[in-house]
Amino acid sequence: QVQLVESGGGLGQHGESLRLSCAAAGFTCTEYSMNWERQAPGKGREFVAQITTSGGNTNYADSVKGRCTISRDNARNTVYLQMNSLKPEDTAMYYCKAARIYWPRNDYWGQGTQVTVSS
Secondary structure (H helix, E strand, C coil): CCEEEEECCEEEECCCCEEEEEEEECCCHHHEEEEEEEECCCCCEEEEEEECCCCCCEEECCCCCCCEEEEEECCCCEEEEEECCCCHHHCEEEEEEEEECCCCCCEEECCCEEEEEEC
């Protein structure tokens, strides 16, 4: 059974750092690119960051570029999002997404972890 479990969210102050983790189970992680998405109250879900299967390439939303780093440890089946210089607009529920790169292109999401940044 595919399972993605996010952790590491919480309350942070403007300028501080948080590290989110996503533990994956039930599938072969090296067949999936891994993504972080977020959804702020009253807004749609948006892309935050992506990392390829080997970790060799990453991509970021402009809103977090330079402040966030996505990484993965395939031996531990875990993906991370290091968030630095937090801003109040980073307040959102953060979701981990696994996107299969082969056919069939299955996508899976975790339940999310809440990040709240105070000014």
